[in-house]
Amino acid sequence: MKVSIKINGKQYDADVEPRLLLVHFIRDVAGLKGTHIGCDTGHCGACTVLLNGKPVKSCQIFAVQADGAEITTVEGLSQDDRLSIEQEAFVKHAAAECGYCTPGMLIMTRYIIKKYKDITRDEIKDKIRGNYCMCMQYQKIVDAIEDAHRVYWQKGYKQNA
Amino acid sequence: MYPKPFKYYRASSISEAIEMLEEDEGAKLIGGGQSLVPMMKLGILAPSALVDIGRLKELKYIRASSDSVIIGALVTHSEVEESGDIIEKVPLLAQAASLIGDTQIRDMGTIGGSVAHADPSADYLPNLLVLNARVYISGRSGKREMPIAEFIQGPFMTGLDHNEIVESIKVPTYKGVAHYEKFSIRRQDFGLVNVSMLADFKISETGSIGVNDFRVAIGGLESGPRRLGDIEKAVLDREKFDTFQSLKDMIRSMIEKEELSFQDTLHGSAKYRRHLANVMVVRTLEQVYIKARGGVA
Numbered sequence: 094m095k096v097s098i099k100i101n102g103k104q105y106d107a108d109v110e111p112r113l114l115l116v117h118f119i120r121d122v123a124g125l126k127g128t129h130i131g132c133d134t135g136h137c138g139a140c141t142v143l144l145n146g147k148p149v150k151s152c153q154i155f156a157v158q159a160d161g162a163e164i165t166t167v168e169g170l171s172q173d174d175r176l177s178i179e180q181e182a183f184v185k186h187a188a189a190e191c192g193y194c195t196p197g198m199l200i201m202t203r204y205i206i207k208k209y210k211d212i213t214r215d216e217i218k219d220k221i222r223g224n225y226c227m228c229m230q231y232q233k234i235v236d237a238i239e240d241a242h243r244v245y246w247q248k249g250y251k252q253n254a
Numbered sequence: 255m256y257p258k259p260f261k262y263y264r265a266s267s268i269s270e271a272i273e274m275l276e277e278d279e280g281a282k283l284i285g286g287g288q289s290l291v292p293m294m295k296l297g298i299l300a301p302s303a304l305v306d307i308g309r310l311k312e313l314k315y316i317r318a319s320s321d322s323v324i325i326g327a328l329v330t331h332s333e334v335e336e337s338g339d340i341i342e343k344v345p346l347l348a349q350a351a352s353l354i355g356d357t358q359i360r361d362m363g364t365i366g367g368s369v370a371h372a373d374p375s376a377d378y379l380p381n382l383l384v385l386n387a388r389v390y391i392s393g394r395s396g397k398r399e400m401p402i403a404e405f406i407q408g409p410f411m412t413g414l415d416h417n418e419i420v421e422s423i424k425v426p427t428y429k430g431v432a433h434y435e436k437f438s439i440r441r442q443d444f445g446l447v448n449v450s451m452l453a454d455f456k457i458s459e460t461g462s463i464g465v466n467d468f469r470v471a472i473g474g475l476e477s478g479p480r481r482l483g484d485i486e487k488a489v490l491d492r493e494k495f496d497t498f499q500s501l502k503d504m505i506r507s508m509i510e511k512e513e514l515s516f517q518d519t520l521h522g523s524a525k526y527r528r529h530l531a532n533v534m535v536v537r538t539l540e541q542v543y544i545k546a547r548g549g550v551a
Contacts, residue, residue, distance in 0.1 A: 094262060111262035111304065133255055135292050136442075138358060147332075147361040153291045154362070157262050158284070158308060201357070222442045223356025 096160040100125065101169030111157050116140045118156035119166055127167040127196045131225070138224035141197035142166050148204045150223070167196035170203060178248075179203055182241035183234075190228035197224050202238045206245040214239060257294035261303040268312060268392050268419060274305040275417045276394065281305050283419060285328055286362035288355070289371045313366065313421065318343055321427055324390075327366020327420045332357070334365060344425045346432035346452065350381040353434065356442040366420040369402070372478065373444070374409040374517065379479040380450040380471035381434055387425045393418035409478050430454030430467055431545035435538040437530050439521060446522040447530045448473035449538040455546040463495045470538075472531060476515045476524075482535075485509065498543055502536060509535045 097106045098118065105123045119128050119142065131139030133152055140152040143165035151164075170177040176184065179202040189195040201221050205212065212220075217238050218231075226234060261278070265271035275281050280302030284290055287308075293299040307313065313328040318339035325334065334340055334351035341348045354360055354368075354377045368378050369389060382402045389405040391398050394417050402423075405413045414420065432452035436445035454467035468489045473479035485508045495501040509532050516527035 111260055112257050114256075133295070135288070135359070138356070141358055148358045149362050150358045153288060153295075153359075155262070155287070155291070155304075157264075158287065158306060160264075204357075219441070220357050222440070223358045 094157055096156055098123075098156065098159050098162055098164060100164045101166060109156055111155060113156045114152055115142075115144075115154040115156045115159050115164075116151040118159075119151060119164065122156075125166050125168050129193055129196055131193060131197075136223075136225065137194070138197040138201070138221075139194050141200045141224065143200055143204060146204075148201055165200070165203070167199050170199055177203075178244050179206070179237075179241045182237040182244065186233045186237040186240060188230055188233040188237040190226075190230045194224060194226040194228075194230075198226070198234055198238075202241050205238060206242045209242075210246060212242060217242075255295040255297070257297070258300045260301055262306065263303065264306045265310065268307075268310065268421070271305050271307050271310070271419055272392070272394055272417050274303075275419075278303045279416065283307055283370070285364045285367040286330060287367075288359050288363035289367060289373065307419070315422075316340065322424050323347075323427070324422050324424045325365055326422050327369075328364050329366075331355070331360035331363050331365070331368075335360065343427050344385060346381055346385065346428075346434060346450070347378075347425060349432075350377050350434045350450070353377055353436050353441070359442075365423055369405070369423060370412060370414055370420045372406050372408075372410050372412045374476065374478040375444040375448065375474045376479075377434070377436060377445070377448060377473075379406060380448050380473035382423065382425070383471040383479055383481050384432065384450040384452050384469045385425050385428065386469075387423050389420060390422045390424065391418050392421045397421070399424075403481065406478055409476065411478075428452055428454075428467070431542055433538055433541040433545060435534055435541065437534055443521070445474055446527050447516070447534050448479070449531075449534045451535075451538045451542050453542045453546060455543070457546060461497055463498060463501055465489055465493055465495070465501075470535065472514065472535070474516060474527060476517050482509070482512065485512070502539060505539055506532070506536050 095108050100123050107122045119125050129139040131137035135150050135153040142151045179199050263274045282301040284304045284306050313326045315326040317324040323343050331351045331354045368376050387402045389400050434450045436448045438445045450471045452469040456464035471481045516524045518524035
């Protein structure tokens with residue numbers, strides 16, 4: 094089945110089986126390895142990407158469902174080889190230990206900071222309850238999200254999602 | 255884990271979806287896919303074809319009127335959670351939606367899908383039972399509707415024929431307050447026991463309670479969710495309670511005697527869940543009482 098999916102602004106066309114998961118389209122057809130498969134059962138969120146602006150678990154979606162959609166993966170967060178606001182915050186707070194959950198966490202950060210002008214720490218934790226970090230970096234991850242949120246709303250956002 | 259190969263069709267209308275279902279006995283509808291895809295990946299379900307209705311705009315709407323809110327089948331849990339109309343008119347449903355899964359699941363999962371899937375632990379179901387919701391169905395022979403209590407017929411069993419599709423859910427508005435409590439190990443899990451309760455209390459200065467309406471449903475049972483009709487009747491028959499404690503005592507003693515058979519799994523034994531049910535019904539009542547007094551639960 095022919096599908097055409099735009100990822101990080103670039104169009105990818107391919108003829109795929111209906112059962113090809115979106116995460117494999119991203120990793121193997123588009124060659125973008127930043128989106129990770131952690132559990133393959135829709136719990137851990139390492140496969141999280143933005144689909145038409147909404148965070149989704151790409152291992153729980155068939156690529157054919159995303160035909161014609163616009164996807165943002167972790168590779169699409171930064172522009173011009175500069176770290177994005179989210180990435181800067183994660184570096185500053187050492188929020189990535191092994192880095193496996195990090196792409197999913199960064200995508201959630203992008204979504205959270207743009208959508209909510211006001212958000213509490215508890216609300217941030219609740220919004221990322223679908224993202225697991227086995228290294229238990231949660232405190233630092235939440236610190237980073239809080240910081241990214243503050244920076245975004247103070248400085249205004251010049252980079253596109 | 256990959257599902258077996260299947261054919262994939264994208265329906266451009268409800269009637270086209272119905273035709274596609276009729277062409278293949280093994281075909282299943284896919285909307286958000288957040289219940290279907292995990293089951294296909296685990297090999298629990300192996301449909302021969304998927305009919306993708308995920309983009310049908312005709313199933314995506316929230317129509318509020320003075321006495322109800324009609325929600326199109328493809329409205330996502332996030333949209334229910336955040337809808338101003340639903341928050342204003344039937345807030346219980348928005349509260350329930352916010353407790354489903356996690357952000358990512360709520361952005362794809364739909365109310366029509368949840369109702370058609372009828373997982374016995376699904377968060378919406380005890381709430382829709384308490385709200386006396388109605389399910390609107392489209393099929394080859396036209397449209398029909400059923401009360402949710404008749405539509406849900408058992409665990410993963412509904413009154414839907416193979417060539418029918420849930421079109422919308424109608425949720426009547428209510429007087430009083432309502433609350434949904436879910437006991438789960440992690441917030442994003444299915445609940446071991448879910449309790450939904452609605453009450454229209456008139457609380458006097460002395461603390462006595464007049465009951466104009468009282469509804470309670472429990473989810474997570476082996477057979478699926480159900481209303482606790484005998485407890486409701488007892489509370490409504492008595493109509494007035496001198497103190498909140500007397501209402502609570504009556505409900506506590508009734509729930510302890512109720513015949514309830516729960517699922518028995520690794521996450522919680524049937525015995526543990528049965529005990530939880532007693533605790534959860536009282537806990538939900540306490541939250542309802544706080545809300546009735548104007549406090550935040």
